[in-house]
Amino acid sequence: MRTFLLALLLCASGASAQTTHTVVVRSFTFTPAALTIEAGDTVRWVNEDGAHNVSQLSGPEAFGRPDVGAGWTYEFTFSQIGTSTYQCDPHSGVMQGSITVTSNTSTEEAPDASASLTLASENPFTGSVRLVLTLVQSETVRVAVFDARGREVDVIYEGVAAAGQTDFVWAAGASRPGVYIIRATAPGLALSQGVSLAGKAEAHTGGH
Ligand SMILES: [Cu+2]
Structure with a gap:
């Protein structure tokens, strides 16, 4: 519930504000698996169970947390427009995700x-x-x-x-x-x- 309220507050805080988006790593799944953000936003992966990593497959800028482990949080601020894909290496068949970075809203306006x-x-x-x-x-x-x-x-x-x-x-x-x-x-x-x-x-x- 707290996360939900925080998300609402971030949404209401203004179009040009930089936002932190959370991807929950749990049950062999990245949630959300496909996330769209604006340039300048941060993605925070929170590993809530099991030994996993964030291993980049493609994308315009390098990111990732290659070490496989439990209980970690990893953050990356995306600045390049485009789509990046990643996986968890030990569970590559099921744990995949993507981050699509769009230009920030103030530019789109x-x-x-x-x-x-x-x-x-x-x-x-x-x-x-x-x-x-x-x-x-x-x-x-x-x-x-x-x-x-x-x-x-x-x-x-x-x-x-x-x-x-x-x-x-x-x-x-x-x-x-x-x-x-x-x-x-x-x-x-x-x-x-x-x-x-x-x-x-x-x-x-x-x-x-
Ligand atoms: Cu995994």
Whole structure:
């Protein structure tokens, strides 16, 4: 009961607070086996019976308590976003768990705070134009091209883009000269960048 109340208090204490999550090690089981936390949160494994360990199988950062023993408590603060898996080595067939680390809520509330879509080549352009998408966190994005009347004329990319910078190139092909809007959208995110496709005559005009 005390643990339950503590959990409620931690939940109520604010989105940006760092939380400690408890995984109970008992009866050849990690409970909860699959835990989702925010970056900066701590996981505390409490071994309540038997000889076990926490042995990492995969994940973006190293953690674990490799010594097999009884009556221990082990804590680790996760900072890298991603999913880690682990097991208890002596009972690997039945004792497995995972920790999924998401970005903290204060980032999720304003995912586009530092996200941007910027031009990385000359504009107006001929042939193709290059853009750089900068993301705070990995997102499933759709990068598409719209004409001046708002019609979608091309899709540059659909899929996962990693946190940080990703280059995209739009090859205009046979598109008519004019203004186009390139939009990058993801859940909670909408970025756009106007570009201007120069006409062939204009592009190849030398000095007069
Ligand atoms: Cu075990």
